[in-house]
Amino acid sequence: MMIVMKEGATQEQIDHVVERIEEVGCSAHISKGELLTVIGAIGDRDRVAALGLEAAPGVDHIVPILKPYKLASTQFRKGQRTVVEVGDAKVGGDYFALIAGPCTVESRDQTLTVARTVADAGADMLRGGAYKPRTSPYSFQGLGVEGLRLLQEAKEETGLPVVTEVMDARDIENVVEVADVIQVGARNMQNYTLLSELGRTGLPILLKRGLSATLEELLMASEYILKEGNDKVMLCERGIRTFETAYRFTLDLLAVPTLRELTHLPIVVDPSHAAGRRDLVKPMSLAAAAAGADGIIVEVHNDPEKAICDGPQALPTDTFNEYAEHVFRVAEVAGKRTSRGVEA
Amino acid sequence: MMIVMKEGATQEQIDHVVERIEEVGCSAHISKGELLTVIGAIGDRDRVAALGLEAAPGVDHIVPILKPYKLASTQFRKGQRTVVEVGDAKVGGDYFALIAGPCTVESRDQTLTVARTVADAGADMLRGGAYKPRTSPYSFQGLGVEGLRLLQEAKEETGLPVVTEVMDARDIENVVEVADVIQVGARNMQNYTLLSELGRTGLPILLKRGLSATLEELLMASEYILKEGNDKVMLCERGIRTFETAYRFTLDLLAVPTLRELTHLPIVVDPSHAAGRRDLVKPMSLAAAAAGADGIIVEVHNDPEKAICDGPQALPTDTFNEYAEHVFRVAEVAGKRTSRGVEA
Amino acid sequence: MMIVMKEGATQEQIDHVVERIEEVGCSAHISKGELLTVIGAIGDRDRVAALGLEAAPGVDHIVPILKPYKLASTQFRKGQRTVVEVGDAKVGGDYFALIAGPCTVESRDQTLTVARTVADAGADMLRGGAYKPRTSPYSFQGLGVEGLRLLQEAKEETGLPVVTEVMDARDIENVVEVADVIQVGARNMQNYTLLSELGRTGLPILLKRGLSATLEELLMASEYILKEGNDKVMLCERGIRTFETAYRFTLDLLAVPTLRELTHLPIVVDPSHAAGRRDLVKPMSLAAAAAGADGIIVEVHNDPEKAICDGPQALPTDTFNEYAEHVFRVAEVAGKRTSRGVEA
Amino acid sequence: MMIVMKEGATQEQIDHVVERIEEVGCSAHISKGELLTVIGAIGDRDRVAALGLEAAPGVDHIVPILKPYKLASTQFRKGQRTVVEVGDAKVGGDYFALIAGPCTVESRDQTLTVARTVADAGADMLRGGAYKPRTSPYSFQGLGVEGLRLLQEAKEETGLPVVTEVMDARDIENVVEVADVIQVGARNMQNYTLLSELGRTGLPILLKRGLSATLEELLMASEYILKEGNDKVMLCERGIRTFETAYRFTLDLLAVPTLRELTHLPIVVDPSHAAGRRDLVKPMSLAAAAAGADGIIVEVHNDPEKAICDGPQALPTDTFNEYAEHVFRVAEVAGKRTSRGVEA
Secondary structure, three states, X not given: OEEEEOOOOOHHHHHHHHHHHHHOOOEEEEEEOOOXXXXXXXOOHHHHHHOOHHHOOOEEEEEOOOOOOOOOEHHHHOOOOOOEEEOOEEEEOOEOEEEEEOOEOOXXXXXXXXXXXXXXXXXXXXXXXXXXXXXXXXXXXXXXXXXXXXXXXXXXXXXXXXXXXXXXXXXXXXXXXXXOEEEEOHHHOOOHHHHHHHHHHOOOEEEEOOOOOOHHHHHXXXXXXXXXXXXXXXXXXXXXXXXXXXXXXXXXXXXXXXXHHHEOOOEEEOHHHHHOOHHHHXXXXXXXXXXXXXXXXXXXXXXXXXXXXXXXXXXXHHHHHHHHHHHHHHHHHOOOEOHHHHHO | XXXXXXXXXXXXXXXXXXXXXXXXXXXXXXXXXXXXXXXXXXXXXXXXXXXXXXXXXXXXXXXXXXXXOXXXXXXXXXXXXXXXXXXXXXXEOOEOEEEEEOXXXXXXXXXXXXXXXXXXXXXXEEEOEOOOOOOOOOOOOOOOHHHHHHHXXXXXXXXXXXXXXXXXXXXHHHHOOOOOEEEEOHHHOOOHHHHHHHHHHOOOEEEXXXXXXXXXXXXXXXXXHHOOOOOOEEEEEOOEOOOOOXXXXXXXXXXXXXXXXXXXXXXXXXHHHHHOOHHHHHHHXXXXXXXXXXXXXXXXXXXXXXXXXXXXXXXXXXXXXXXXXXXXXXXXXXXXXXXXXXXX | OXXXXXXXXXXXXXXXXXXXXXXXXXXXXXXXXXXXXXXXXEOOHHHHHHOOHHHOOOEEEEEOOOOOOOOOEHHHHOOOOOOEEXXXXXXXXXXXXXXXXXXEOOOHHHHHHHHHHHHHOOOOEEEOEOOOOOOOOOOOOOOOHHHHHHHHHHHHHHOOOEEEEOOOHHHHHHHOOOOOEEEEOXXXXXXXXXXXXXXXXXXXXXXXXXXXXXXXXXXXXXHHHHOOOOOOEEEEEOOEOOOOOOOOOEOEOOHHHHHHHHEOOOEEEOHHHHHOOHXXXXXXXXXXXXXXXXEEEEEEEOOHHHOOOOHHHOEEHHHHHHHHHHHHHHHHHOOOEOHHHHHO | OEEEEOOOOOHHHHHHHHHHHHHOOOXXXXXXXXXXXXXXXXXXXXXXXXXXXXXXXXXXXXXOOOOOOOOOEXXXXXXXOOOEEEOOEEXXXXXXXXXXXXXXXXXXXXXXXXXXXXXXXXXXXXXXXXXXXXXXXOOOOOXXXXXXXXXXXXXXXXXXXEEEEOOOHHHHHHXXXXXXXXXXXXXXXXXXXXXXXXXXXXXXXXXEOOOOOOHHHHHHHHHHHHOOXXXXXXXXXXXXXXXXXXXXXXXXXXXXXXXXXXXXXXXXXXXHHXXXXXXXXXXXXXXXXXXXXXXXXXXXXXXXXHOOOOHHHOEEHHHHHHHHHHHHHHHHHOXXXXXXXXXX
């Protein structure tokens, strides 16, 4: 951590900062330039941060040097990439996975039809929501336990591992009986008590980026899970909030190669929610795969026009096979191994 | 809801949209312009929205006309403003309240010293955190139940009602024994299960705007509380996330007069977190009062340099009296009644 | 244009709005719902907009229905896509073009070396700046006329058409002697007098999106050029400003398929400026091509470490051939014809 | 400037960075922490920045320490504040000025009526546009030279100095004959050739913040004017672009006290364009004055419903006197001297 003093800071003010750094067992390293002085604090970052030196007399501002996340950092695994294994599927490193399914579990017929379609097209996991976070309290909130039961049936029939969301720590008990991967939605990315409890389940977690979360905050959120001893965390870019109103969210694909440098964790992209319209979902899926994503999670429906939730962005089952083929092809150009490639 | 058809939409496509609107018991009203056709859907907004017509063939886009919130809307109370009463304090309508106290409850001495100072300066309520949402799992997470006990003691001594945050529905039981107002932090604004449970406590709720939440989303979040029969909700602007990095968040004071038009609920401003530095807190407090806020919630510490959390933005106790006087004076220019004005 | 009245608007207020619409020669179409009334104004959009009805008594808000741009709209060319031809290069429709070269023209050696490299790798045009917009008045501002001369020499040697930027209408005269395409930088996207003058040159224009411009504003800016009778406009996404600080700008690739629906003009992507670092440039170039871009404009340098301007984001000449090959391959998967494909 | 090396950077990489810093005549100061090494570059900031070290091998990132602006910085004037004098009006330091008038000069009657009203209410300057930057090429673009003539007449009659905008350097010659202050609109904040020419006029300049410009960029833009020897620059906050769509722009009042710390230049606020609606203009004007603004620039019209441009946000002449009185009163609470206070 670097403490940049104001121009004209007095020796007394400099001494005071040094003293406080030393009080918490760290050491100070002074560097005097022509115009101003910079004090490097060497030692435990968190202790120095807790001093709140940005408001000490004579201090202009503080520059953090060390990254605040530890377990998630590339350095922590010495450059080795984490590959999350879920049943036969692998996500991360050289492996690309396609996760597909309905936004919401609505009925037995819908769930099984979609599950069969995505399985046939080579998808690696089945997604589907039983508990749905909804902006309006007057909207459909998901089938709950009944939805979980239908996902279980689809899993038994297709063999696909199941990805589903939890919003409330009190539902974890039910969800873990069915889920192979638990999803944390964007609105809950900083629901810290939920993250800690999910860490303790030991199950793979798909952690969605909050819609105005920085990459650093996303990594700090993953740290809440990792510190419970659960290192099976997949990060998910799903669009951020910007001034542009032509689409619901702005899909931030620069996050993909940037996260690859910062962390060893796999990076998945959800192109459905940002686009909000199915004709945009395929170009953005291809773009995500080209950018080097380790996986894509996408919404599919057998009758999108009748979907209870987010029908406009669901890919129809009848073109899904072609969609999946193109996605896999681009992922392979980007250097990944895919389920189709492996079969070939 | 208006369904705007694409230029060149066919009669068949128009008929299809009309049919679907009528299927859900609403009526359609067609308006043909020179270039394109607009179909007004008259009836239950939520049912038409659930149709997902934005993806129907020939549809260009959908324009919602009715606001999605109901109980929070100005129309719901026919223009009458909600005044939330908490002990002797009143917030909303003509009444302005100053809520002050430490960011985090750290110790008995700190809590009581700050509480006495803010009570003497005419503050209307005491704020203080026992459960703290922290970006880093390695930071201090609050004193928990012990913190609640200290707030209780401060309340008994000063008579000030207590405002404190809950992050986990499982802590509500403990918090309601001490809190007069429960705060929902920005990160939990869309934690819907928490909001519903807080609605059921019947206690006044201070609901902070999420850092990238639109005003409409803030009002929809309040709707989760209101629909439980709890109409004692105060909305709180605390800064939004923008591209500007010169401060932590951008305090959005246009929200104050805009919310006043949209809702009957009181509007409180938290100037501490956006500013992040105490020299900015006073100008922004005065600005918030001038903009017509119904209250201000601000952080105060007896020894900011030693504060465990957010010390740099805490106002020091020794200048708090003058701060409060200036804030009350501007609130009165803006047409409000304040605790000092009432005493005078 | 739809005028949405407030709940409880009086008949007199409704009549007043209708009257004003009719005063400017348009007709009004009233639609009464259960809660409120919507008035459709049919006729010239600009005249109704100029009425400023959003502030008329009883009006809640105004919803524009027609798009404000005309010549740029997909409808204007009845769905046919514009292909801009520059020498042998084609951009738009089925054609993909790679535009590459140094950020700034620095020297004869640098310019010719880079030009030869990109020509050999199959690039379709040479980019290079002679006039540079710089945030700091203390930074290098470009070689000016001498830079243009060097571009001319590179063009003669390689046969590549030249793309270069103009910042001041008074430089157009010099630039048109060399340039085959004139670039408008992001900071000048709304420099309307410059746009009109460039329209009058009749040369192809590469119009960069302002860093907080909506797609609609980008299209309105293109309209300033198109209305001068110059329809050779290429739009360029180059990153927008968001809260994320991990990169300089957020490359908004959703703009590519969205613009394709809104306009007949070709869409080019500049991945260099958003990334700011060369290791991010290749993944984002592949992503842009996968998203369906009609072209990519990218910075290349023979000695990036010594580059006067933006060296960190320049691709080195020694790996450019491989870069170009991968970009062309992905563009072909996305359905485009490329210079390499044509040769094959 | 601090160069932060990656964890695991080699001694060779560190030496290379040091060498390059020394090559440009600066000195390097190495600070080795437990995990990583930081190299301080001491000397000319611009030369080190031009090295582009962020892409050198082993470098993680660069942290600028010195601010990039010089003439605009508080330090440059050793803490003394610039007071811009325009006729009898003073802006900056202890002085608050109210600048008011029509958005666009439309007619003799409108201009003179508004000018008399604002003069009577104690406004310090008259604003009015003769050249208007318009998003649409199909909108009214201003009366041009005829508009300047009308402003001249209003100035002669009321004695108020005139503030008017220039968009094109070729119009400066005409404008300087009438204008006492030249305004640079938000869209032209980074039109560097225009800024330099305006610097050379020697007239006071009102420089509006671009709608996604950081405060640092605003100060850098002012530097283009200051470096021509013209130190009469007023900065103007007028709203920034964010995700919130409830208003046109988000008025960023934290800019006011923050700029006060960073620069000696006066800070003016334009509340009209962000609000977009007149009922929001007064609360935001009071808020700006309370935040410590040195001036407010606001739009006034004698018949807002008939205004050619931005009528909905214009304050009507008939309530302007009361508006001005409230604004002056709050400015005085915030410690400013105003024209009314001086008269009293």
